[in-house]
Amino acid sequence: MKTFGPKAVAALLLCTLTGCASTSLTAYQDPAFTRASYWKFAVLASGVQLDERLALENRLVGALRNKAVAAEPAMRLFPPTRPLSNEELTSALLADGYDALLVVQRVEAGSRLEPSWTQILGGSSSADTAEHLYASYDASLVDLRSGQVAWMASARTGGSEYAGVAEIVDSFASRTADALEERQLLAIRPALDR
Numbered sequence: 001m002k003t004f005g006p007k008a009v010a011a012l013l014l015c016t017l018t019g020c021a022s023t024s025l026t027a028y029q030d031p032a033f034t035r036a037s038y039w040k041f042a043v044l045a046s047g048v049q050l051d052e053r054l055a056l057e058n059r060l061v062g063a064l065r066n067k068a069v070a071a072e073p074a075m076r077l078f079p080p081t082r083p084l085s086n087e088e089l090t091s092a093l094l095a096d097g098y099d100a101l102l103v104v105q106r107v108e109a110g111s112r113l114e115p116s117w118t119q120i121l122g123g124s125s126s127a128d129t130a131e132h133l134y135a136s137y138d139a140s141l142v143d144l145r146s147g148q149v150a151w152m153a154s155a156r157t158g159g160s161e162y163a164g165v166a167e168i169v170d171s172f173a174s175r176t177a178d179a180l181e182e183r184q185l186l187a188i189r190p191a192l193d194r
Helices: 006-018 050-065 086-095 165-182
Strands: 021-029 040-046 070-073 100-115 129-143 148-159
Touching (some): 148 165
Antiparallel strands (some): 021 148, 129 148
16 A cells, blocks of 8 residues: 655645645647747736736736736726727737737636545544635637637636635636747747837
């Protein structure tokens, strides 16, 4: 019988006690955009309340900036009180030097009860359960010059019993930026913008 060493137990405890979240992501890149890369992104979250939109856009912008590309939340560029048509949005972004629009929509969110870590580690009560948050998102990367979707993804993020909404959103944002980088869709900023 194989036993877990102290490092494995410490890692498990650290993850459960600090509120870890993880994201699984399935993506598709349009073959017409296999050589495309983008350096200036606008990030637009839709289908969520204003506070969630702000948090989601800001966390995605942070994750993209960590990959050395320029990014701004759409909410900072366009006040949410002023509806714009797709044509107006695209024209304004192109005029400001943006080449990509990352559109994100939360399609599902909730929680489920699962055994608590105390039960898993030998707790005596079968009633030791904990609430685990989860959320599902769809993301589309729009090439602003052509107006076509260059890349799209569906993601599901789940957390430990100590993970809150912030950890769920952080995990999704980081995994999305990683996926864009893996597909080589992130270009290095031009020297003038550094």
